[in-house]
Amino acid sequence: MARLNLLEETRFEKLPVTVYPDQQIASVRVAERIARLIREKQQNKEQVVLGLATGATPVGVYDELVRLHREEGLSFRNVITFNLDEYYPMQPTAAQSYVTFMNENLFNHIDIDRENIHIPDGTLPKEQVHSFCLDYERKIEALGGLDLQILGIGRTGHIGFNEPGSAPNSGTRLVTLDELTRSDASRDFGGKENVPTKAITMGIGTIFKAREIILMAWSGKKAPIIRKAVEGEMSGEVPATYLQLSDNVEFVLDEAAASELTRFDTPWLVKDCAWDEKLTKKAVIWLSCKLEKPILKLTEEDYNNNGMAQLVTERGPAYNININIFNQLQHTITGWPGGKPGADDSQRPERAEPAQKRVLIFSPHPDDDVISMGGTFIRLVDQGHQVHVAYQTSGNTAVWDDDVLRYMEFAIDFNRSIGQDGSKLQSVYEQTRQFLEQKEPNQLDTQEVRQVKAFIRKSEAIAGARYAGLPDEHIHFMALPFYESGKTKKNPVTNKDIEQTMALLQQVKPHQVFAAGDFADPHGTHVVCFRIIIEAMNRLRQTEEWAQNCWLWMYRGAWHEFETHEIEMAVPLSPQEVVRKRNAIFKHQSQKDTPVFPGDDAREFWVRAEERNRETASRYDQLGLADYEAMEAFVRWRFE
Structure with missing residues (x-):
């Protein structure tokens, strides 16, 4: 019975999804799975080939792997890694490079053999990129393919840097980044204008060949794209939807990232619910918005035709439900955010006393x-x-850096106007101007x-x-x-x-x-x-x-x-x-x-x-x- 109930709840979901209370717990669980795979291969004296991702999403997983290495003796001597992607062009020593990211978050803290680390090369001349990508694919194939691929997901639905329009059979290649992807990266680069327009990425077809794929997503920011990837139709507009074709994929989410999936967002559409006040309010407002009808005009037929018959049966008739929710909303409205003095505050959001807060x-x-x-x-x-x-x-x-000069110039002119010696300020200004002219993207300010x-x-x-x-x-x-x-x-x-x-x-x-x-x-x-x-x-x-x-x-x-x-x-x-x-x-x-x-x-x-x-x-x-x-x-x- 429990299995049937779960299938009913997840019937809109086109691939397996596991939801954890928060990203920390989820990250530890994923790290445990990676560690278990590594140890199993070690026992059989085999190498394990991992596909790794960058960005904020896998950081918790890498932290736990480092802890397992330091505190529990997990060795990475038998591990070979292939990273999904790298910006192009990109120097490996740059703060924004994925070489730097992987070193700082994982490789510098474990006993992996450096020769077993593979990351796309962002320094290659453009005419050499194609042959490098072919060789990247051959290396993976020569090792028998990826045992496990870790993925994040971008808000465009990209996996790796496979942006909208990517083909499901695509291989490692040079791609052009979507504007939203570049916007999301702008903070790391000190402005969108400094974000590379291209990247080298492992293809969807390459990812698909992995024997196990885990896509992770945290926070409500990812909830809309997760719903599209899990419940939406397959489309090149959302490359992650191609994962619906795989028998080896699992989405690992925290509660916030899963919040827009049907079973969490509108659970009355997939199962019987425990109709408390909070859920009732959400459902009635949803119904009113869906039908574009004021709450007080909703009918029992409206409830019955939209998956909410149970609510009417348990808490109806419909008019009573409507009145209750209408009144709850009415009581949220107040022109007195600090409380209305001398008023009955039993139906108001804030206390009347003290009158002056x-x-x-x-x-x-x-x-x-x-x-x-x-x-x-x-x-x-x-x-x-x-x-x-x-x-x-x-x-x-x-x-903006320009504003710094503008304000300093104002201060210099003001000092001069009142007869003050501005030589020290002028010196600092000259040094600042020289620094800003030579400043690298995202360089630490003086x-x-x-x-x-x-x-x-x-x-x-x-x-x-x-x-x-x-x-x-x-x-x-x-x-x-x-x-x-x-x-x-x-x-x-x-x-x-x-x-x-x-x-x-x-x-x-x-x-x-x-x-x-x-x-x-x-x-x-x-x-x-x-x-x-x-x-x-x-x-x-x-x-x-x-x-x-x-x-x-x-x-x-x-x-x-x-x-x-x-x-x-x-x-x-x-x-x-x-x-x-x-x-x-x-x-x-x-x-x-x-x-x-x-x-x-x-x-x-x-x-x-x-x-x-x-x-x-x-x-x-x-x-x-x-x-x-x-x-x-x-x-x-x-x-x-």
């Missing part, structure tokens, strides 16, 4: 506060709450350049917070140590980051904390900053009463928005408030027009924010609720 808004970068919740920020100040804002990082990696970039972001943040109505003493710059590496790759979080956050929380003793919860942030800074806040709050909650009564609200907007069924507080914005929010965002001039790291959304940040806020309001309107100009959405974090 101490509020602390954490902003990972110096502009996330106004981009993501600028309207609510201004509303809280207007309604008399004691609002503080804390900028957790300096954001100094996200300023201390002076980092400081100027931090000053630029700081001055913009102050301007935005002042525009929102804050006094200077309520504006805090934390410059958390984990961020201040000067590189796109940040330092690990330490106790210093947490203790500094605890100190600010103890200083303000907020009733409300707002924190960025959009973990699709391509920099990874948001999720790191959020975890620091949670750890700091958890420690304080053990001993301090105010912390136990402090509510934490998550905001989004810079990178994506909450789904409607997730929203617990929706703050409507009038047309005038939308303009005020826009003006606050405009204070961040270094992030306007073309920011250094725009992600995969070509819109300016203020445009993204406005359009996402309007989309949230539009969804409420389509569900049958009031029609507002825009809405900012929040979800409350509940401490255990």
